[in-house]
Amino acid sequence: MLIPNMNYSHLKDSYLFYNIAQRTKAYLAAHPDKHLYRMGIGDVSLPLCDAVIKGLHRAADDQARADTFNGYMPECGAPFLRTAVAEHYRSRGIALADGEVFISSGASDELGDILDLFDRSDRSLIIEPAYPAYVDANIIGGREIVHLPSSRENGFLPLPDEGTEAELIYICSPNNPTGAVYDREQLKKWVDRANANGSVILFDAAYEAFIEDERLPRSIFEIEGARTCAIEICSLSKTAGFTGTRLGYTVIPHELVRCGLRLNDMWVRSRTTKTNGVSYIIQRAAAEVFTEEGQRQTAENIAVYKENARTLMQALDTLGIWYTGGRNAPYIWLECPDKMGSWEFFDLLLNKAQIVGTPGEGFGKCGEGYLRFSTFGSPEDTRKAAQSLITLLG
Ligand code: PLP
Numbered sequence: 001m002l003i004p005n006m007n008y009s010h011l012k013d014s015y016l017f018y019n020i021a022q023r024t025k026a027y028l029a030a031h032p033d034k035h036l037y038r039m040g041i042g043d044v045s046l047p048l049c050d051a052v053i054k055g056l057h058r059a060a061d062d063q064a065r066a067d068t069f070n071g072y073m074p075e076c077g078a079p080f081l082r083t084a085v086a087e088h089y090r091s092r093g094i095a096l097a098d099g100e101v102f103i104s105s106g107a108s109d110e111l112g113d114i115l116d117l118f119d120r121s122d123r124s125l126i127i128e129p130a131y132p133a134y135v136d137a138n139i140i141g142g143r144e145i146v147h148l149p150s151s152r153e154n155g156f157l158p159l160p161d162e163g164t165e166a167e168l169i170y171i172c173s174p175n176n177p178t179g180a181v182y183d184r185e186q187l188k189k190w191v192d193r194a195n196a197n198g199s200v201i202l203f204d205a206a207y208e209a210f211i212e213d214e215r216l217p218r219s220i221f222e223i224e225g226a227r228t229c230a231i232e233i234c235s236l237s238k239t240a241g242f243t244g245t246r247l248g249y250t251v252i253p254h255e256l257v258r259c260g261l262r263l264n265d266m267w268v269r270s271r272t273t274k275t276n277g278v279s280y281i282i283q284r285a286a287a288e289v290f291t292e293e294g295q296r297q298t299a300e301n302i303a304v305y306k307e308n309a310r311t312l313m314q315a316l317d318t319l320g321i322w323y324t325g326g327r328n329a330p331y332i333w334l335e336c337p338d339k340m341g342s343w344e345f346f347d348l349l350l351n352k353a354q355i356v357g358t359p360g361e362g363f364g365k366c367g368e369g370y371l372r373f374s375t376f377g378s379p380e381d382t383r384k385a386a387q388s389l390i391t392l393l394g
Contacts, residue, residue, distance in 0.1 A: 016362030073277030077103025179325015
């Protein structure tokens, strides 16, 4: 008799975004004339920049002519894009070989697939509140999860201590949902712990492009010792608006060896078995992001989201509400006023200020009492939402 992967039955229903959608729908049905300020979801609102669009068009034309047509792409990524990504790291002082960069269809795909490299008995440490996919991918894989709750007291940036033994360590910095960013000294502690224990850090750098404080690390490989204990998973989704275009990259250093096996070699084997590469057209467009012009244009888009963050942070400062994030991340994680619960505050904002946030409780139990604002909306909506917030709570 066939037995399906019973771990799926252990997944909790993804009630967070469903619940938000239901409450939002009910509000709009009762108030059809109202406009909602949607600051809940983490999807971008600005279109792809001009350099990327031109790259897409040129690549589409390449596919129309026999002499420039491309069939299957190399499974680990087109050499031109692996080089462009590696060069991007090298330009920031991080020594990386092209063969250490793997091109993917996005960070989500990789965060799930990468678990193939590890034994089922390896435990996963997840710092909470957390991006829900970490938890679910590990439940599906039947892995033991070691939950490490964080709090306002440690700035939502917990450090390794005796109670946190695990073979795999997820670190997301800048963090979704809290927007908190580890500094070099803090990351060094995680790296040292991982090297001492033989653990592997899965470093999610999806929001690295939002770091403006130059003292903060944008890559785990800025930290000494990381090449023997870390894998970095990154994405152009938020950096360059590729949420619907899809492109990510994963860095696995050659020195990362466990039980005599090189994880880089294993990943080559995995990719050549399980994928046939990412679309040529998308890879060409992605390469444009790493050109001088692409970097300038994507930075312009990020600046728009950063201005949104400043608008919201000013409103919160005016109201004396505690928050983290916003400065080096596209998320603001705020404490609900008057000791309100996450959903209570969500309902208040929806009903009285037409603002849709994301209740912190949806990212793990220790997120109760907090709410996340995304800064990816339009500047006009963000300004009006900030004003509406001040009117409601001021
Ligand atoms: N990692 C984090 C922390 C995210 O917030 C997201 C998307 O919101 C992803 C990864 C997924 O990125 P991608 O669009 O590349 O799959």
